[in-house]
Amino acid sequence: MVTYLDAAATTRVDQRVADVVLHWMTTEYGNAGSRHEYGARAKRGVERAREYLADTVGAEPDELIFTSGATESNNIALLGLAPYAERTGRRHIITSAIEHKAVLEPLQHLADRGFEVDFLKPGPSGRITVEAVMERLRPDTLLVSLMHVNNETGVIQPVADLARELFSTSTYLHVDAAQGYGKVPGDLTAPIDMISISGHKIGAPKGVGALVTRRREELDDERPPLEPIMFGGGQERKLRPGTLPVPLIMGLAEATRIFETEHAQWEAAARDLRSRFLAGLASTRFHVNGDQDHVVPHIINLSFEDVDAEAFLAGLNGLVAVATGSACTSASYTPSHVLRGMGLPDEAASNGLRFSWIPAQTADLDIDELARGVVKLRRHS
Incomplete structure (x- = not known):
């Protein structure tokens, strides 16, 4: 074999997760947007999952939206900031040359629209330093996007230290945590503005993830000023329209609980x-x-x-x-x-x-x- x-x-989906997913597919199968008892139970389940998952990164429940995975979360985070950047003239972005394509390609799209993107190279260590990022920071730097754990080498990036450095600035920090969520949990409780999460790296089903958009008191208690890149409903603060995949969401919560325990x-x-x-x-x-x-x-x-x-x-x-x-x-x-x-x-x-x-x-x-x-x-x- x-x-x-x-x-x-x-x-592989953990069997305990699969049992939870099947339950919400075949027994509690209501649409969380429906205004009857089936829908109400589904909605309560989703909100329990949202509260629990947000707590794992030290966020509030209303700071987490559900997505199809880290790729979609990355696109919402990166492309959703573009209108604000264009209105304010803050078109400078810092990232690394070793990001996943789910970050590099949206950033290339922004570069084609006139954004200036700095791609930092880490050297043989595969680790970007906080100092290297801060040296590139400018008054018009809108965003730093740095992955949590590299998907090819497993090298952990100093996202928690970077978050603390950027917290006193107006520059937002986005972290693609597809590989690190659940594995290096302490890092993600740092004051990171946006965190992309994917379920299928921790024994949850494919097709579910989340995006955390954290408020900052220093920026008038506002979340990053994202605008939707998809339209067609008011779900998930209008940032991710569409019927919520309740079974997958409950599976993500169960997989996270198992990994945490x-x-x-x-x-x-x-x-x-x-x-x-x-x-x-x-x-x-x-x-x-x-x-x-x-x-x-x-x-x-x-x-x-x-x-x-x-x-x-x-x-x-x-x-x-x-x-x-x-x-x-x-x-x-x-x-x-x-x-x-x-x-x-x-x-x-x-x-x-x-x-x-x-x-x-x-x-x-x-x-x-x-x-x-x-x-x-x-x-x-």
Whole structure:
């Protein structure tokens, strides 16, 4: 059986979550917008989920809206600020060259509309410094958008420290927390203006996420001045119209509850799997990409020397499911924009393999046997 080690792309829905989703699909199936008892129960369920999820990042319930996932949340956050930016002349944005395409492409769209976007490069560590961001700050800087955890290397960005630095300025901070939500929970309680969340990275169904838009007392207790990019209803403060996917929302809340409750066990098991895997690879030549002092325990990016990653990946197909980069771009077989953004040469950027896991979903995995298989394949490639 092929071992699944691509949890950074998506995770299996936890059975406890699936049971909750099925209940809200088949028993409590009302539309939360309907004005009868079925709808009222659905609405109460959604509001309980909203209150709980907002609390996990230290936000108020009315500061969280539900979306289809982090990509949509990113688009609402980035493109939704554009009209305000155009009215005020604040068209400068700071981001990094290693962001997910769900941030880079909306920002490219804004650049095409006349916005000035600074793409910071982190160097081989894969970590943007707060100082590098603050050095680029200008009076017309509208926004800084920096991911929480890099989806290819697992490197944790200093978003909490950056939030505290920006809090006394008029510049907004947006954080794509698709990979970090639930995994590094303390960071997201910092005064971050906008947080994008995705459910399917933590055992929830695909197709549900959230966007947090936090008020700031220093800015007259106002949320970021977002305008809708979709129209067709008044749901979710008119920022995300459409019928609420109640079963998916309840699944997201349940998956978050499980991750929060079992976080200590998850982290310990993830670190143990990581250390045993690296120890098993000790007899072959490889390089771990990114700053290993600031990294989540469940994602590791390896470049094997003198090996073509695509050929190596094909050889691994019968052994393990891994990725050469983001699931959204891995079909393109081009050098990783993340590894290139870290200053790695094209050869190294083309050879990065990402291994990622949720320990509870790898119960049958013999990590030592897997390591031996990778070493054996490496020697014959």
